[in-house]
Amino acid sequence: MGALYMGNKPLLHVDQRVSVVVEQLLRLLHHCGAPPTDVDLLHGPGTTMGDVLKGAEPRSTLFTGSQRVAERLAVELHGKVFLEDAGFDWKILGPDVRDLDYVAWQCDQDAYACTGQKCSAQSILFAHSNWVIAGLLDRITDLATSRKLSDLTVGPVLSWTTKSILDHTKRLLQIPGAKLLFGGKPLSGHSIPEVYGAVEPTAVFIPLEQALLPEHFGVVTTEVFGPFQVVTEWQDGQLPQVLDACERMSHHLTAAVVSNDINFVQHVLGNTVNGTTYVGIRARTTGG
Incomplete structure (x- = not known):
């Protein structure tokens, strides 16, 4: 245009x-x-x-x-x-929890709106344990599992087949401590050709320590151009590991630092390299 x-x-x-x-x-x-x-x-x-x-x-x-x-x-x-270029886009949720419903909604939008087929779609979520305790993952689950083909809140995946997405999910679930948060199943009741993908919005939880291991990092940071994300949890004292993960990613396109703590925000921004980076408690990775 x-x-x-x-x-x-x-x-x-x-x-x-x-x-x-x-x-x-x-x-x-x-x-x-x-x-x-x-x-x-x-x-x-x-x-x-x-x-x-x-x-x-x-x-x-x-x-x-x-x-x-x-x-x-x-x-x-x-x-x-x-x-x-391609982008494996990260979002870090800082320790300060507020606007829980909005942040959960934005996470769902970032990962699954447009069936996740956005260059800046949320690929991995680093959620501080305070957010997990507050119930963020449960709220994201409720939003994501309400998406359905009949109202086009989820749809065909154009560049990954159903089999390739499910095979990638299985590879991630073989990592010790990994678990399926939701999804991981093909959509039913449709006539989408097999050359395209048709899967439920999916999230796989990977323990941070396991995700950082060299033998796992490559598969954890593989971009799936569809309704798919990796979720992990970090605690006080583990921010250096989170920043290390962000810097080891090979494609730096879009990121979000969800926090209103100016010291936390400045520390993350000062130790990461990215393209477009959104900051604040309502930070997002995409407008789609």
Whole structure:
């Protein structure tokens, strides 16, 4: 849209599995008055788009997607590309508990609105034990388990299959101390093709000490582009371990520090690197 606003004609390509979605977006724009000649849509595999880019030598390319393709494009286009890489997005709940219902609602929205298919969706929740004692996880459970396909509060996952999401869940549950908070089951009563995913909103709890172990950290911080998150609990004295986990993540896109304690907030911000970071008791990772 930014390219259009500036008078340019974009050539648009998305993963072939989701071309049907972006085609409907373009038809919506046409319905609202956009000239049909203002945007070209290329449907097909990524290799086809790669060949077009190499032949066209575009002055400007914007890419959102996997790290592997991003690194390849940076080389092939000699750096003439704007990249928005993947993101495993974290949220830290500080020791000061307040606005419990709102924070629970925001956690549910961050992780599961738009079926979790947002680049800045909440991937992992570091909840201080004060929030757990106050019942935050129970309230998130109530909100997440009320989502259903019939009212589209949960829907198809476009880039992960049902099997791949459930297999990832099983791998996480093999970590000592891990437990399924909710979800972990396929949706029922639908006709969603198998190439897409159809799972209940899911959260897996992983003990902080286990999550930090090198043999577990990779799977714990694997981004699932769907209704899925990892939850862990930290206590007083364990903030260094939480910050270590945040800094060991390879993709720093969006984060939230949920606290009104200015000293706590400054300490976290001063010891982490991120893209967009929201701060305050109503902090979020996404507006979706």
